[in-house]
Amino acid sequence: VVGLRWFDRTRRHLAAWPHARSYVSLDLRAVDHDLDSAVPTVFDAVPEAVAALSFVTRGVAPDRVIGRGVPFALRTIAAHLAGDLAAWAALDEHAATAFADRVRRDRPRFAFAAFTGIDKASHAQGPDGPAVRAAYRRLDAWVARLVADLRAAGRWDTAHLWVVSDHGHAPIAAHDDLGDACRALGWRVLAHPTVRPGADVAVMVSGNAMAHLYLDPHDPVRRPWTARAVRWSATVEALLTRAAVDLVLLPDGDGTCQVWHQTRGRAVVRWRADGAVRYCAPGGDPLHLGGTTEWLDRTAAHTVTADGPYPDALVQVAAVAAAPRAGDAILSAAPGWDFRARWEPISHASTHGALHRDQMLVPLLTSHPVAGTPRRTTDVGASAFAALGLPSPPSLDGDSFL
Ligand SMILES: [Zn+2]
Numbered sequence: 243v244v245g246l247r248w249f250d251r252t253r254r255h256l257a258a259w260p261h262a263r264s265y266v267s268l269d270l271r272a273v274d275h276d277l278d279s280a281v282p283t284v285f286d287a288v289p290e291a292v293a294a295l296s297f298v299t300r301g302v303a304p305d306r307v308i309g310r311g312v313p314f315a316l317r318t319i320a321a322h323l324a325g326d327l328a329a330w331a332a333l334d335e336h337a338a339t340a341f342a343d344r345v346r347r348d349r350p351r352f353a354f355a356a357f358t359g360i361d362k363a364s365h366a367q368g369p370d371g372p373a374v375r376a377a378y379r380r381l382d383a384w385v386a387r388l389v390a391d392l393r394a395a396g397r398w399d400t401a402h403l404w405v406v407s408d409h410g411h412a413p414i415a416a417h418d419d420l421g422d423a424c425r426a427l428g429w430r431v432l433a434h435p436t437v438r439p440g441a442d443v444a445v446m447v448s449g450n451a452m453a454h455l456y457l458d459p460h461d462p463v464r465r466p467w468t469a470r471a472v473r474w475s476a477t478v479e480a481l482l483t484r485a486a487v488d489l490v491l492l493p494d495g496d497g498t499c500q501v502w503h504q505t506r507g508r509a510v511v512r513w514r515a516d517g518a519v520r521y522c523a524p525g526g527d528p529l530h531l532g533g534t535t536e537w538l539d540r541t542a543a544h545t546v547t548a549d550g551p552y553p554d555a556l557v558q559v560a561a562v563a564a565a566p567r568a569g570d571a572i573l574s575a576a577p578g579w580d581f582r583a584r585w586e587p588i589s590h591a592s593t594h595g596a597l598h599r600d601q602m603l604v605p606l607l608t609s610h611p612v613a614g615t616p617r618r619t620t621d622v623g624a625s626a627f628a629a630l631g632l633p634s635p636p637s638l639d640g641d642s643f644l
Contacts, residue, residue, distance in 0.1 A: 243273070243276055244568050245454060245595070246264065247262070247263060247264045247266075247434055247446040248454060248567050249261060249262045249263075249454070249459055249567070250262075250263075251459055251460075251462055251463070252462055252463075252464065252566070253462065262432065262434070262444065262446070263276065264434040265297075266322070266434075267434075267435075273297060273298055274300035277298065277300060278637075281635065281637045281638075282635050282637075283298055283300050283301045284301075284354075284630075285298075285302040285352075286300065286301035287301070287627065287635075288301075288350075288351050288630060288632075289301060289302075289303060290306070290348075290350055290351060290352075291306065291351065291352040291353060292308070292344045292345060292348065292350045292352075292353040292354070293353075293354050293355070294307075294338070294340065294341040294353075294355035294356070295308065295309040295337045295355060295358065296309075296354055297356060306344070306348075306350075308337050308340045308341055308344065308355075309337045309340075314333075317329070317333060321333060325366070325589075327366055330359050330363075331359050331377065333358075334357045334358065334377075334380065335380065337355065338357065338380075338384040338387075341353065341355045341384075342384065342387050342391065345391065346395070349397070351630060357377075357381060357384075359380065359381075360377040360378060360407075361411070362377075363376070363377045364592045365590045365591065365593075367591060368413045368591045368592045369410075371591075381405070385403070385405060388403060389403065389609075402608070402610065402626075402629045403608075403609040404606065404607065404608050404609070404625075404626075405605070405607040406604060406605065406607070406619065406622050407604040408604070408619060409449070409594040409601060409602075410602060410603050410604055411594050411600070411601065412451075412577065412592060412593060412598060413578070413592050414451075414580050414590065414592060416486070416579055417486075417581070417583040418484055418485070418487075418575075418579055419581065419582060419584065420433075420445050420447065420453050420455070420481070420573065423481060423484060424442075424445060424455075424481075427477055427481075429442040429443050429477070430442045430443075431443055431444075431445055432445070432459060433445040433446070433447070434446070434447075439460075440460075442458065443457055443458075443477075444456040444459040446569065447581045448595050449593060449595020450575075450580040450581050450593055450595060451580045451581065451593040451595040451596035451598075452573070452581075452595030452596055453569070453572070453573045453575075453581045454569025454571075454572050455570060455571040455572070456569050456570055457470050457473070457570040457571065458473070465495075465570075466495030466496070467492035467494045467500055467570065467571075468494055468495075478490055478492070478502070478571050481571075482502055483504065485576060486575055486579035486580075486581065487573050487574075487575065487576060488574050488575055488577070488597075488598075489502065489503055489529075489573070489574040489597060490502045490571055490574075491562070491563055491572040491573075491574070492570070492571055493570070497514060497560075497564075498510050498512050498513075499511045499559055501528045501559060502528060503526070503528030503529075506526055506528045507523075507525055507527065508525065508528060509521060509523035509524075509525075509526055509527065509529065510522045510523075511529075511555075511560055511563070513560035513564065514537070517639070518537045518538060518540075518543075519538055519556040519557055519560050521534060521535045521556055529547075529550075529559075530552065531550065538556065540557055540639075540641075541641075543557050544617045544618070550599075551598060551599055552597045552602070553599055553602045554602065554618065555597050557618075558597065559597075561639070574595075574596040574597045574598075575593070575595070575596045577596075577598055577600075579593075580595075604619060606622065612625075612643045612644055613643070613644060614642065614643035614644065616643040619640075620639050620640030621640040621641050621642065623638055623640050624638055624642045625640070627642070628642035628644045
């Protein structure tokens with residue numbers, strides 16, 4: 243699952259569904275089905291878990307999922323279509339209360355709640371808006387309630403309570419609709435909400451500062467960039483001249499991805515099966531790393547990028563480019579821009595999804611000091627398995643910080 247919207251040219255997993263996805267729709271029901279069935283979720287490992295408003299619920303008993311079912315779905319759709327921040331806040335409040343009740347009553351080994359209010363308010367007002375601050379205060383009150391319950395039950399000293407976000411947020415001043423940009427270059431475009439067959443390019447935007455472009459989507463075979471360059475180079479170069487486009491990633495097969503920047507030139511990110519990555523930049527420096535690196539393990543790759551404008555870019559580029567459903571050209575927006583001009587019920591004043599610092603870095607609060615160094619959000623998953631006394635699945639690419 244490479245983003246909130248994607249296209250699967252192979253259609254392998256999609257017999258019952260169209261082969262384009264937007265999880266900002268009823269497609270959300272397909273998330274559990276879209277995940278690799280060989281990869282266990284934390285809920286598979288802890289079936290007695292409780293989940294509230296979770297994007298992924300595979301492995302949770304249906305009666306332990308808070309925020310599912312037709313009435314809740316209808317309220318969510320109504321809040322989305324109306325772009326109503328108060329309605330989103332009410333959904334979060336309802337789920338937070340039900341979640342706290344379940345945790346107090348059932349004392350589950352693992353409980354997970356995801357609240358959308360901070361994200362929705364940030365999109366509407368920018369990350370410092372008054373509704374955003376109000377959403378943080380509500381979250382603070384819900385955490386305080388959980389802490390009080392855990393103390394009252396004598397569980398506080400042994401429980402782990404963590405607060406984390408799945409992405410940052412950064413203000414934007416302008417939108418540049420990539421679907422329109424591709425149409426202006428003469429191509430037939432497939433983009434949500436208009437998903438029709440017969441397109442030259444499928445434009446799938448997430449965040450809205452990241453976009454996967456699938457070139458010749460009728461071709462059922464995913465091909466390296468060099469195999470598509472003859473027909474598509476001029477288009478990608480034209481997109482890269484737009485002020486909104488910061489980086490273009492071009493997965494090139496065989497553990498390589500080209501990275502292009504409008505003014506800083508081109509380089510290649512390479513990766514190996516053991517997780518090591520390397521930046522080969524003989525003629526340009528699109529990722530601002532100062533030139534070619536040695537082969538770096540995941541920790542070293544984090545260290546060399548951590549203080550720059552694209553934290554963890556080497557590992558993240560390798561991860562997204564290697565995903566079977568990744569686009570043929572993946573665009574990361576310039577600061578101050580996103581890629582979707584229409585169709586958002588909440589007019590976006592802030593964005594996420596690009597490889598920039600403000601959008602990549604997230605807070606992590608833990609109830610007790612941790613021994614290790616948290617580096618990536620995948621580390622939260624690995625640490626949860628460790629805290630539960632369970633082995634981390636080999637498919638999970640995080641490291642425990644406990
Ligand atoms: Zn968002």
